[in-house]
Amino acid sequence: MALHFTHSSTQNDFNTLVFIQSGASEDIALLHHRTLAPEWYPQSGVQLTWPHAETDWAYMLEEVTACYLRLAYEIAIREPLLIVAPDTESVRKLLEEKLPQRATQNIRYFSCPTNDTWARDHAFLTVVSQEGNELLDFTFNGWGGKFEASLDNAINARLKDTLHGKYVDCLDFILEGGSVETDGKGTLLTTAECLLNPNRNPQFDRAHIEVLLGERLGLHHFLWLEHGYLAGDDTDSHVDTLARICPNDTIAYVKCTDPNDEHYQELSLMEQELQAFRTPQGAPYRLVALPWPDAVYDEDGERLPATYANYLVLNGVVLYPTYNQPHHDEEAAHALSQAFPSHDIVGVDCQALIRQHGSLHCATMQYPRGVMA
Numbered sequence: 001m002a003l004h005f006t007h008s009s010t011q012n013d014f015n016t017l018v019f020i021q022s023g024a025s026e027d028i029a030l031l032h033h034r035t036l037a038p039e040w041y042p043q044s045g046v047q048l049t050w051p052h053a054e055t056d057w058a059y060m061l062e063e064v065t066a067c068y069l070r071l072a073y074e075i076a077i078r079e080p081l082l083i084v085a086p087d088t089e090s091v092r093k094l095l096e097e098k099l100p101q102r103a104t105q106n107i108r109y110f111s112c113p114t115n116d117t118w119a120r121d122h123a124f125l126t127v128v129s130q131e132g133n134e135l136l137d138f139t140f141n142g143w144g145g146k147f148e149a150s151l152d153n154a155i156n157a158r159l160k161d162t163l164h165g166k167y168v169d170c171l172d173f174i175l176e177g178g179s180v181e182t183d184g185k186g187t188l189l190t191t192a193e194c195l196l197n198p199n200r201n202p203q204f205d206r207a208h209i210e211v212l213l214g215e216r217l218g219l220h221h222f223l224w225l226e227h228g229y230l231a232g233d234d235t236d237s238h239v240d241t242l243a244r245i246c247p248n249d250t251i252a253y254v255k256c257t258d259p260n261d262e263h264y265q266e267l268s269l270m271e272q273e274l275q276a277f278r279t280p281q282g283a284p285y286r287l288v289a290l291p292w293p294d295a296v297y298d299e300d301g302e303r304l305p306a307t308y309a310n311y312l313v314l315n316g317v318v319l320y321p322t323y324n325q326p327h328h329d330e331e332a333a334h335a336l337s338q339a340f341p342s343h344d345i346v347g348v349d350c351q352a353l354i355r356q357h358g359s360l361h362c363a364t365m366q367y368p369r370g371v372m373a
Contacts, residue, residue, distance in 0.1 A: 044371050045079055046079065047082045049122070051068060055115065056356055060352065073103050110162060114152055116152055120361055135163060173201060178238035178361065183247075186219050194237050227273060228266055233357060251285045255292060256292045290309055293323050306354050313340070320336055323349075
């Protein structure tokens with residue numbers, strides 16, 4: 001079920017690296033000469049890495065392809081879409097058959113081998129500055145070696161010459177896009193469970209990671225969550241499944257209200273951490289609670305990581321995952337409209353995506369203005 005809420009449009013001043021959220025209480029300026037772009041920074045497009053028969057989607061390829069078709073449509077009618085796949089001609093043929101021309105005319109393709117589909121974690125992270133965009137290529141090791149990822153880890157090196165920005169080799173550090181959230185003002189929100197996990201960068205402690213990411217991503221204010229997890233999650237608690245930074249010092253987070261749910265204690269402790277966090281100016285963050293979906297299980301009885309935090313911000317639109325739970329899906333849309341009052345809120349059925357333990361944000365990577373120009 002797609003829910004749609006209309007709000008006023010966003011205004012942007014790209015030349016001065018200042019962007020204004022229409023209707024927001026403050027103007028958001030990039031305070032540094034270079035910084036990791038927040039997701040609501042003006043975009044040039046989005047990347048999808050397409051499912052195929054050699055991925056773990058093989059047993060349900062038709063079902064997940066239908067989900068990707070919907071994602072492709074919702075993105076491409078709004079901004080350029082880049083599809084990465086081993087066989088782009090078959091994907092192009094499918095999309096031209098299934099999607100209207102106003103979508104397909106906005107899609108470009110790049111052919112290369114892939115292991116899987118989770119673009120959030122293998123794609124570039126983009127740092128923006130007055131000197132231009134930087135495309136940071138970190139190592140992706142399949143979430144700590146859980147899955148083969150050598151082909152996905154090589155996508156950026158193949159793709160770099162088709163994008164616009166300075167390629168920056170950061171392959172000495174393992175980092176996934178789903179593990180970091182930023183406000184564009186020097187703040188990083190992350191989880192200790194992921195970034196300090198010995199299956200990522202065991203040679204670095206917390207202090208060293210802060211220095212390294214501070215230098216490479218233009219950060220100075222670090223918010224570490226020590227609590228919070230999702231059953232069925234393969235990522236070691238990526239922050240984009242739990243809590244997300246939004247404009248105007250706001251954090252949207254998942255809130256479990258059922259004391260009998262296995263997540264209740266951990267997510268309650270996470271909520272307390274969020275309540276204690278402060279901005280660099282010493283003010284508390286405005287917190288927006290996202291609803292807790294009913295438990296979803298696969299055919300083997302394993303709980304799947306359904307979460308409303310795994311949304312994607314586009315230019316003026318938030319695409320968020322729905323799970324055929326009309327009451328919760330609608331609650332999530334209303335909550336997100338509070339976090340993003342300048343954006344339309346559009347739901348996309350992601351029941352298929354969680355079968356392989358990810359959701360909407362995990363499947364996508366946005367690129368700031370100029371990268372896909």
